[in-house]
Structures are given as C-alpha cells and as structure tokens.
Amino acid sequence: MTENPTENKPNKRKRPCLIAIGVVLSLIFIIFIICLVLALTVFKPKQPRTSLVSATVDGVTPRVSFPAIKISLNITVDLVILIENPNHASFKHGTGKSLLLYKGVQVGDVDLYPGEIPARGNGTMQAKLTMQADRLTSNMNNLVSDALSGEFVVEISSRIPGRINFLGFIKKHVVAVSDCELTVGVPSFKVKNQVCKNKTKF
Missing domain, CATH: 1.20.5 (Single alpha-helices involved in coiled-coils or other helix-helix interfaces)
Known part of the structure; x- marks a missing residue:
C-alpha cells in the first residue's frame, strides 16, 4: 500500500x-x-527630593505707631529651594506653595512657579516670603518678646505637586514636601540654625 x-x-x-x-x-x-x-528597576518611580539651600532674612523694618504704642516688624525671607530628580524620566511640577508660620500661625505665603526638571537632573527655585503684619496681631507681643531675648523661630512649609513622565505616556503623580524650622538671631537677623524634613507623597 x-x-x-x-x-x-x-x-x-x-x-x-x-x-x-x-x-x-x-x-x-x-x-x-x-x-x-x-x-x-529603571522605570520604578523614585522620590523627587526638595531641600532648602539657603534662607536669608531681608527687609527688616521695625515700626512704632502712636498715640497708642504699637510695635511691628516687617520681615522678608529670601528662599532658594533645590529640587532633585533621581528618576530616568522628567519631573514636571505645577504651581507650588510656601507658607511662613510663626508659632503655628500662618503669617505669609508665596506661590512657587511651575517648571520641569530633566531626568536625573536638578533645578532651583527662588521665592520671597514676607511676614504680613496684620496676620501677626495675636502674636506680636510674643514676637517682640522673642526678638528682645535674642532670637525667634519661624517655620517654612513648602509643597510642590507634579508628575513623573516615563516614555511620554506612563505618568506618576507625586507631591514633594519640605518642612523647615529657622532660628533667626537678633539684632543681626541672620539665620542661626536650620532644621529641615523632606518627604514625597505618591
């Protein structure tokens, strides 16, 4: 067959x-x-880091008003904030916010401009925080008392929202956070000590 x-x-x-x-x-x-x-590995999101590079006190103007004696201080803090991006992708951040607090009370704020940090790169942001006298009404006596003692402490809290872009279509939203405590000497009005805590929220 x-x-x-x-x-x-x-x-x-x-x-x-x-x-x-x-x-x-x-x-x-x-x-x-x-x-x-x-x-x-390569595309795993890593935390963008923010840190306060420098803070200088400027524009200190004591003011005494009459007939009722009232003392106030106009104080401006110049900030330089560093943003580090350890990712293999760009970090595009929106408008951020820095708050100035004295004894837990917000006494000033400023917007931080949006921008983009390249992959594995870094960038700086500059801002001016002015202590607003009208928000200090309840704490003015404490501020004057601290100033007479030789120093006072303020807090600066910064929030920078943004997203990490991988290959143009993989996106991860994050918020970079920096909380700093500054001790300002009087009468030099120089920053004597600076303690910061930085973290990122996914």
Whole structure:
C-alpha cells in the first residue's frame, strides 16, 4: 500500500505556521519580561527630593505707631529651594506653595512657579516670603518678646505637586514636601540654625 503524497501537504503547511506562532509568542513573552524588569528597576518611580539651600532674612523694618504704642516688624525671607530628580524620566511640577508660620500661625505665603526638571537632573527655585503684619496681631507681643531675648523661630512649609513622565505616556503623580524650622538671631537677623524634613507623597 503506497502513501498518498497529497495527505502530507496539509501537515507540511501547518508546521511553518506553528513555528511562526511559537516564535511570535516567544517574542511577546521576552518583551513582557523586559518591560517587567524595566518597570521594577529603571522605570520604578523614585522620590523627587526638595531641600532648602539657603534662607536669608531681608527687609527688616521695625515700626512704632502712636498715640497708642504699637510695635511691628516687617520681615522678608529670601528662599532658594533645590529640587532633585533621581528618576530616568522628567519631573514636571505645577504651581507650588510656601507658607511662613510663626508659632503655628500662618503669617505669609508665596506661590512657587511651575517648571520641569530633566531626568536625573536638578533645578532651583527662588521665592520671597514676607511676614504680613496684620496676620501677626495675636502674636506680636510674643514676637517682640522673642526678638528682645535674642532670637525667634519661624517655620517654612513648602509643597510642590507634579508628575513623573516615563516614555511620554506612563505618568506618576507625586507631591514633594519640605518642612523647615529657622532660628533667626537678633539684632543681626541672620539665620542661626536650620532644621529641615523632606518627604514625597505618591
């Protein structure tokens, strides 16, 4: 009994198709593994870090008003904030906010301009925080008393929202936070001590 050659043709045609499907599935699996490894290593979001590089007190103007004796201090704090981006992708931040507090009471604020920090790069932001006399009404006696003792302490709290962009379509929203406590000497009005805590909220 002889074998019919026509019966082997479908099998011969199926074999290349199965090989091609196997190759495609293998490539898809390899690409998946590569993407997974990259997602867990190179593209894993890292925390952008903010830090207060310098803070200088400027524009100190004591003012005494009559007939009721009232003492007030106009104080401006010049800030330089450093933003470090350790990611392999850019960090685009929106409008941030810095608050000036004295004894837990907000006495000034300023907007921080939006911008973009390149991958594995850094940038600085400058801002001026002015202590607003009308917000100090309840604490003015404490401020004057602290100033007469030789120093006073203010807090600066900064929030910078933004997102990390991977390959233009993978986006991770974060908020960089910096809280600093400054001890200002009197009468030099120089920053004697600076303690900061930095963190990032995903």
